[in-house]
Amino acid sequence: MTTEERFERIEHVTAGLAEERRKDREEFRALWRDTQRQLNDLTIKVAAIADGLDRAGARITELAEEAAARDRETDRRFRETDARIDKLVIAIGQWMARPPNPQ
Numbered sequence: 001m002t003t004e005e006r007f008e009r010i011e012h013v014t015a016g017l018a019e020e021r022r023k024d025r026e027e028f029r030a031l032w033r034d035t036q037r038q039l040n041d042l043t044i045k046v047a048a049i050a051d052g053l054d055r056a057g058a059r060i061t062e063l064a065e066e067a068a069a070r071d072r073e074t075d076r077r078f079r080e081t082d083a084r085i086d087k088l089v090i091a092i093g094q095w096m097a098r099p100p101n102p103q
Contacts, residue, residue, distance in 0.1 A: 001009075
């Protein structure tokens with residue numbers, strides 16, 4: 001093999017390597033762009049989920065406050081009912097304890 005043939009062979013191999021490297025760079029750039037797009041999509045989805053969780057948390061707090069108000073009202077009504085029953089029992093006891101009316 002002559003020197004000239006060797007140089008041609010080296011140039012051919014070098015050109016093949018350069019072409020392979022160019023294709024790799026293009027592929028890496030495409031992968032990078034795709035990865036960035038996927039990260040952006042994921043960021044948007046995570047933000048939407050976080051927003052939904054914030055709204056759900058606010059609604060849960062609102063429902064808890066409403067339930068506490070209903071509990072307080074129910075407790076107040078039970079106390080009123082208990083007081084009325086106590087008065088009624090005392091009145092019945094007093095009515096039963098009085099002497100019978102002679103006729």
